[in-house]
Amino acid sequence: MTSVSMIRPAEASAVASIKGCTRQYPGVLALDNATFTLASGEVRALLGKNGAGKSTLIRLLAGAEIPDSGTVLIDGAPLTQTGSGRAQEAFEKGVRVVYQELSLVPGMTLAENLFLGRWPRKGGVIQYGAMEAQANEAMASLGLDLPADRLVAGLSPAERQLLEIARAMLGKPKIVILDEPTSSLAAAEADKVMAAVTRVAAQGVAVVYVSHRMNEIRQIAHSATVMRDGKIIDTFDVKGANTREIVRLMLGSEASQAAVLENQSQAQTVLEVRDLALAPKLSSVSFSLKKGEVLGIAGLLGSGRTELLQAIMGVRDFDAGDILAYGKSVKSVGYKEMIRRGFGYTPESRKEEGIVPLLGVDENTLSTDFSSVSRSGVLSVSLMADATRKIIERLHIKAARTDTPIGTLSGGNQQKVVIGRWVYAGSRILLLDEPTRGVDIEAKAQIYAIIRQLAAEGRSVIFVSSEIEELPLVCDRAIVLRDGMLQEEFKSPNIDQDRLMAACITGH
Structure with a gap:
């Protein structure tokens, strides 16, 4: 693979640097002596499996986290704030982040969303004319041809993502970080977003592009940085990079050992x-x-x-x-x-869709069939406790009582209750x-x-x-x-x- 320094334009300057940064959470070394440099106009893909440290690195750049050691520099100047003002400091220095979960308000117009929380005012009155003019300019820079007074509710997924990027472009940023910007989009819509990313970089803005989609990365990224276990493993020229070698860098050089499972499946x-x-x-x-x-x-x-x-x-x-x-x-x-x-189904979002936090382990476990723990249509406390206890013992769920609120359990025990719900149901x-x-x-x-x-x-x-x-x-x-x-x-x-x-x- 080619060193990233060979693919940057000679006139490109470092717009962001992370130097020897370490960040540790209780029991987790999220970032381990990481060093990262980004040039103006560069599109840098950031690769790594879940838990590799990508989110922590992004949060350091955005000022949302403070490293335990090391320095974060934006346009050559270090971030110095140590409290909640650090994120504002990074924002003022030109760092913008578009997170995977979009933050648009469907019932507001495009212009209102672009300036959300910082609407231009004069004498306490919002200047809608000026706001819409600036909104049109920001959207046009990305090839987004939509009326500024249109409601966000009527936009396609790709248009919403482009609007988020347009909002990030207000105020002439130096760095735009995009976290999985096409993960929810079909191929044709993803192409529109990638075209917008190319436009952003052409304006001299550095882009950090988090994605696993190699076909997209090869189209728009100049370079890629691979992270693993909180470390920067390598940074290289995307052109000509071998996919299998990238996978090896992401997963580690040690060969994965396949589990020897006894296949129980029947005909x-x-x-x-x-x-x-x-x-x-x-x-x-x-x-x-x-x-x-x-x-x-x-x-x-x-x-x-x-x-x-x-x-x-x-x-x-x-x-x-x-x-x-x-x-x-x-x-x-x-x-x-x-x-x-x-059939039984455990949803991806356990907290939002899988459990009712304030209800007990018993009610969460038995919710698929209360009839078997009822007498004459009335729930029986003793029957509920007995049925729940069997699931608790079978799945080794740690709970003080059968009626303990499930929201007080650890994530692992909550998940076992969600699975136990369908074991109880006989799915x-x-x-x-x-x-x-x-x-x-x-x-x-x-x-x-x-x-x-x-x-x-x-x-x-x-x-x-x-x-x-x-x-x-x-x-x-x-x-x-x-x-x-x-x-x-x-x-x-x-x-x-x-x-x-x-x-x-x-x-x-």
Whole structure:
């Protein structure tokens, strides 16, 4: 790979530098003596698996975090504030961040959103004419031709992302950081965002572009920095970079050891998905799941993994295709119907969608079927406690009492309750979306063991995870979702995380 210094224009100057920065949280070394330099007009891709340190590095540049040691310089001058004013200091020096979760207000106009919180005023009155004129100028610089008085609610996903970038361009910034800007976009919409990024860089603004999509990175980035375990591993010229070598840098040189799993799957097919389409994420997805099998689905953020599970579970309508459960077509797909057919679903966002924090472990566990713990239509405290205790003991959930509010439990124990809900319900097919997100290493191992035990009992599991290294540890088979379709398949014990990652990030 080529040193990044060889690809920068000779006249380019360093607009941001992180020198020997370390940042530690309780039990986690998030950034380890990192050094990072960015030039004006450069588009730098920032690569690394989850937990590599990318977010911490971004937060240092934006002034949202203070390093335990080391220096952060913007345009040659160090950030000196030590409190909440540090982020404002970085902003005033020209640093802008567009986070993955957009912060637009749908009921306001484009101009109002662009100047949100800092509307131009004169005598206490908002100057709408001046605001809309500046908004039009900012949007035109990105090729966004929309009326400034239009409501954000009517914009497409790509237009919303472009509006966020346009807001970042106000005030002539020096650095714009984009966190997975195309993760929720279809290919055609992603092209519009990438064209805007090219325009931003052409104005001399440095861009940090966080993404795993190699086809995008090759199109717009001059250079790439790979992070792993809080360290800057390498920075190189994107042109001619080998995808497999990039994957090796992201995952580490040590060979991944595939778990030796005893495949419990049987001949019976319990689920078939045929040519399922759900625009804009899924175009034609087909696969089958056997009794007692743990099937992993790998793919980048925004690849449609969550939408696929939601379509199967009846949470989201799909455009075309067929779903067969135990050989019979599911004509009317609905959430209650799929529960009746023996399906269970744990959502990606546990706190927002998986639990009711103020309710007890018992109520969260038994919510799929209160009838069996009721007498004459009235909930029985003793029956609820007995039923919940069985799940607590079976899944090794740590809770002081069966009626302990679930919000007081650790993330790992909360997640085990969410899975236990479907064990209690007797679900035979479990759709698990990121079941180990936000839990510690010990809890992860326990969840893996629970999943393997459920498979040994003849239940079937679809396991979605962003952490590629998990799949060999728990799955009998893994399939890769990319570009709206399933692209490659791997079977245990030959689920190699390097090849799996390469399959996820290689575009057409």
